[in-house]
Amino acid sequence: MSPVLTTLRALSPESLAACLTAAVAAPSVHNTQPWLFRARGPEIDVMADLRRRLRVIDPDGRQLAVSVGAAALNLRVAMRAGGRLPVQRLLPDSVHPETLVTVFPGPFSPPGAGIRELAAAIGRRHTSRAPLCTSAIPWQVQQDLIAAAAAEGARLTGCAPVARDGLLALTRAAEETLHRDPAYRDEIAAWTGGPASRTDGVPVAAFAPRDATARLPLRDFGLGHPQPRRPDGARFERFPALMVLSTAGDSRYDWVRAGQALQRVLLTATVHGLAVTPMNQALDVPALRHLTGGDGAGRHAQAILRLGYGTPGPVTPRRGVDEVLV
Ligand SMILES: Cc1cc2nc3c(=O)[nH]c(=O)nc-3n(C[C@H](O)[C@H](O)[C@H](O)COP(=O)(O)O)c2cc1C
Structure with missing residues (x-):
């Protein structure tokens, strides 16, 4: 990690809880929620929970990794909406390949309206399998x-x-x-x-x-x-x-x-x-x-x-x- 980033403060316990709550609201294949999280100092590891892989339709873990990626995105959006610029590393640790993303809170920065809208959508988003209106999408x-x-x-x-x-x-x-x-x-x-x-x-x-x-x-x-x-x-x-x-x-x-x-x-x-x-x-x-x-x-x-x-x-x-x- 760069010296500038190591001097940055970790999230408060409340902000960390808000970020993790956002992360677990992510969609996942068959709602398997194949993720685990670990907070290490300021860093948050987003990890694959391989016990939750779907062996029949997902033998190579592609959909598992897509699901974990979705959770990491929610975490980043919540961190940004909470006033910190998220910095991420993908596949950061070849010794622990189950860690797919590490996110840490970068500099303080007030969130714009766009990111606040995305963050507010995290809890409202759900998969709809109902008939949909075919009006053209603008x-x-x-x-x-x-x-x-x-x-x-x-x-x-x-x-x-x-x-x-x-x-x-x-x-x-x-x-x-x-x-x-x-x-x-x-x-x-x-x-x-x-x-x-x-x-x-x-x-x-x-x-x-x-x-x-x-x-x-x-x-x-x-x-x-x-x-x-x-x-x-x-x-x-x-x-x-x-x-x-x-x-x-x-x-x-x-x-x-x-x-x-x-x-x-x-x-x-x-x-x-x-x-x-x-x-x-x-x-x-x-x-x-x-x-x-x-x-x-x-x-x-x-x-x-x-x-x-x-x-x-x-x-x-x-x-x-x-x-x-x-
Ligand atoms: C990688 C991935 C694949 C998915 N594939 C399907 C699918 O083929 N059909 C479907 O109806 N939903 C699919 N979903 C949606 C999940 O079933 C849904 O996210 C999960 O049941 C949780 O429900 P929610 O999205 O309403 O929160 C998929 C989601 C992910 C992340």
């Missing part, structure tokens, strides 16, 4: 989302109709392939439903409603918990707005950066009143993932996002900070 809003991804080193690309239809076909094929795999069914059953006291996993209230038209291939979280069929299915939008988040590389470093970019995009979308659903099934099937490559320029897709206006997603549970602080 050009300026799209530019803000693209800029949010670029600020974290990733690219967000809107899908023209042909690309959208191709992605939907791939997603449908992936969803069907996954359904046929008993190990996938077991894994999704293990991370869904459960008692109301459960603090991880996707609760039944967050499952998508039944699609009356069977057109939109959202991930079926109800696979392991067959729900009584509702008499009327929901009518999903016919032409969903899809965007692909991609990176130039596909290393652990790129996955963590992709997670930070994903979360900055999701918070920016929340500020603009947009609901978002990741539809990543095609990324879970290696034979299909390489067909989804961002804008086709040899890039690596890290998330496929459906966006629109509509009901915000329901609150999902989280483990408390005391459970994830080592």
